[in-house]
Amino acid sequence: MELHILEHSLKVASIEKEGIEICTHGLIKLAFLASKTRCKFFSLTETPEDYTIIVDEEGFKGEGLSLIVPACFQASGALISVFTCATPSVTLELSVYLNISVFFFFSWVIFRLQVRERDLPMVMHTLSSEFTLFRVVNGETVAAHNLGITNGFVKPKLVPRPIIHPLSSPSNMFCVTSLDPDTLPSVATLLMDVMFYSGGIVVIQSHFRLFPNNVLFTSASGELWKMVRIGGQPLGFDECGIVAQISEPLATADIPAYYISTFKFDHALVPEENIQSVIRALRTESTAAQ
């Protein structure tokens, strides 16, 4: 399997619900007017707690967000992209290989994990034993050199990973979809409405021309997803293994999941019809932790 390490450094920032108004000017430009900005990657996730934005440095500085979003709420990282249909086993493999804090978010045909920039050489070393690594340099995809830097972490055999954070599942349903960038203008007012004026939960990810495969697929099945939120208190950026705790039992039960990290919490989207078995499986792991 191939992993692509992209050349853009990303910022993760949290914007309070009440603070979104002063960021609207920059966020609308990033989300809807790609041709006016040099930003190559932008993601916005709205939860009841906050807005999480993930944006490359060009976008962060260029649109004045660096001046508005308080500096203490930022984290930097590099982006690793996996071009595959996301399956629980792939998530699991990546989770257990990385004994460092990672930031996971899925889009339709790719999924991405974000690691701290200083952890990147170590991550590459750890992953190189099982994955083919590529690096994007000045827009060209080249084979990535393994620098042999390790944190001494050895891939564990099946060790128990009890779930240590409380879980909750809201009653609402989620729809995961995707659209061609050319179609974006026709739904712009609708998206602006859900982004800034309606409350609720929404995830917007624009990756513009960042990925070689820019043909996106739209779900025709119209399936709905339910969410499991991981964490009672904000999780922070230092803890390892949270993704693995959730993805292992789901992989064992053969349940697909979309994993979305935000600034404060992690979220797993699972197919609506699986929610009861997901809760059963995860509750067993939670009990094991006590």
Added chain:
Amino acid sequence: MELHILEHSLKVASIEKEGIEICTHGLIKLAFLASKTRCKFFSLTETPEDYTIIVDEEGFKGEGLSLIVPACFQASGALISVFTCATPSVTLELSVYLNISVFFFFSWVIFRLQVRERDLPMVMHTLSSEFTLFRVVNGETVAAHNLGITNGFVKPKLVPRPIIHPLSSPSNMFCVTSLDPDTLPSVATLLMDVMFYSGGIVVIQSHFRLFPNNVLFTSASGELWKMVRIGGQPLGFDECGIVAQISEPLATADIPAYYISTFKFDHALVPEENIQSVIRALRTESTAAQ
């Protein structure tokens, strides 16, 4: 000819170019998400000097603009709407009848003048001798009663009205067009781009369901207009007769004009092919003032 006095009190406010970012959240809601707001009238005019917004009190307070836009840059007024194709002679008639400060702005099939609320009874008395006046009360159009209040101003016979403010005409051309509100979403990203991210000069007017005739027409001829700006220093809100000074010579020369007042200056749009004769006609009046 009929004049309709609408029931909404309007605010005129000026937003500095650098200040537009913090107003984007409210302005986008007013311009593109009419169903989310109780605002019935919204107009935005961008010039090189500033943004002028004209909005009813619901929109001004509801979208938080009353907190953002400095109070000293606001003026209140009532709206009089004339349902007719705007012609120079109509502009002239209205201009010379009103010896008070008015705020003129045109849209495609109607034109509107805004007068201070305290001047309204006097304006109605003055206009009632030549126009049929209607008033909109709780959404119903009813005959307006003339309260017999006058400022003692008598319609002048042909008195000279020399132009006392300096004129300038930028080299750019203008397009005047109109679209059905249902079409708005399809051009939203384009309009947001010219409104907030491109500089230049743009006038956006949304009157939602305020006017009984909500069928708008689009120019098929694609004719272009040039602009004459009136004023070297900001004109203020107290001076009378500025519209008449400009509209009289244009009416005499039978040249149609779109008249647009902004917070700082007045602007007349005239057909591109007439610009030389307009400048000649107005220069004669300017010379007369010296």
